[in-house]
Amino acid sequence: MLSVILLGTGNVAQHLYNALAALDTVNLKQVYGRNTEALSYFKNIAVTNKPDHILNADVYLIAVNDDTIKAVSQLLLKKNGIVAHTSGAAPLAHIKTSNSGVFYPLQSFTKGKRVDFSTIPFCIEGSNNKTEATLLELARKLSSKVYTISSDQRKTIHLAAVLANNFSNHLFTIASSICQENKVPFAILHPLITETVEKIKHIGPREAQTGPAKRKDVLTMQSHMDQLENPLHKKIYQLLSESIIHTYEEKL
Amino acid sequence: MLSVILLGTGNVAQHLYNALAALDTVNLKQVYGRNTEALSYFKNIAVTNKPDHILNADVYLIAVNDDTIKAVSQLLLKKNGIVAHTSGAAPLAHIKTSNSGVFYPLQSFTKGKRVDFSTIPFCIEGSNNKTEATLLELARKLSSKVYTISSDQRKTIHLAAVLANNFSNHLFTIASSICQENKVPFAILHPLITETVEKIKHIGPREAQTGPAKRKDVLTMQSHMDQLENPLHKKIYQLLSESIIHTYEEKL
Structure with missing residues (x-):
């Protein structure tokens, strides 16, 4: 033994x-x-x-x-x-x-x-x-x-885990604070988040992408930017939208 | 009826x-x-x-x-x-x-x-x-x-859903592409992602936060930045780390 x-x-x-x-x-x-x-x-x-x-x-x-x-x-x-x-x-x-x-x-x-x-x-x-x-x-x-x-692959996993785990958790934190400021229970988003995670397991995150940036819905994105007050949150919205648009343009 | x-x-x-x-x-x-x-x-x-x-x-x-x-x-x-x-x-x-x-x-x-x-x-x-x-x-x-x-609250929910759902899904996409480039199966991260989502339901995302930015582990963050090749991904890493650091500094 x-x-x-x-x-x-x-x-x-x-x-x-x-x-x-x-x-x-x-x-x-x-x-x-x-x-x-x-x-x-x-x-x-x-x-x-x-x-x-x-x-x-x-x-x-x-x-x-x-x-x-x-x-x-x-x-x-x-x-x-x-x-x-x-x-x-x-x-x-x-x-x-x-x-x-x-x-x-x-x-x-x-x-x-x-x-x-x-x-x-x-x-x-x-x-x-x-x-x-x-x-x-x-x-x-x-x-x-x-x-x-391998050690190199483990380094990659660690980086990927920070993106997929720590950073997505931070987005949940921002979403939760926006809900709180507007007297909406954050729990209302739980089923949506759970469904997204189920989806990435089945079809992968690239295929699971939805939302205004994916659709290049400029009006909705502008309205969201106007709603956000925290300058860092504005920057995050802009940068992630840009990255989503870029990801799906590449594909064309 | x-x-x-x-x-x-x-x-x-x-x-x-x-x-x-x-x-x-x-x-x-x-x-x-x-x-x-x-x-x-x-x-x-x-x-x-x-x-x-x-x-x-x-x-x-x-x-x-x-x-x-x-x-x-x-x-x-x-x-x-x-x-x-x-x-x-x-x-x-x-x-x-x-x-x-x-x-x-x-x-x-x-x-x-x-x-x-x-x-x-x-x-x-x-x-x-x-x-x-x-x-x-x-x-x-x-x-x-x-x-x-209310219509105003619904606007808030829509914005929060974009952050919590569409943007976190995009982070999963980036993590998955990093895994793919380094021949690591993205599925290795599934249990971690599931656990994070379970955790936010029980203790809330603010308390669930972990990772190098939360710990202000500058060496690890620098090594991750060096590993990232896509300039947009580098910017995302930097901005989200900054926002995490800022969120937990406020709390002190």
């Missing part, structure tokens, strides 16, 4: 702990963290804040801030197991041991909110075939969506 | 027809449309393309392009029933009869894809209390989410 040690005590570490501890095909041996208070989250498992007390295992998963990955991997220089980090942004090279890898669950985790790991895509990378195979095996125990992804 | 006549043959008319025809508490009497070929979609119901042959009913629902609403409402000047349009953008004043109203289902309809009307928000407006009450009654037969919304 694969033995695993978790390094880190934050949000991702907690979610991974819950998911791994629930598996009876994995031996989750220990959690390491510098902060004793944070370690108290992890029940029914050996914990340590002393680097010298880290046990031996097949896989070490480093779930810490990107800036701390290098330092934590230095603690494991004498270990024979695989050392993998769980970051979307950090390159494989941040790990200083020979059997290095990436074990990146592509999801935004919220503290205290359980997630269903079986639907989370895992991006796996290994410094050699055997390492990669072991990490793929471990990921497949948690999820049905496991991908081999 | 409320009698209803539908005017229009397009996408919205077809979806409304399917939903209304399924109700046994509404007498859907007739569909009017200029185009005989388009009328052939409507089965088991009287159809006409002659304005003089439009029957009498309690409610006339005009489901045509915004530009044609005024002209179609002119055909009904001698009728006593309520005349309501189904547009998100057109003002109530576009209807030239005295018992005028708005009966706006807030959803983006796709041809051929059945929708569950019971979850679609309806925005209702009436030129007088009795008209409004009748339209609310009709909407409640179709959906559990019925709102009384």
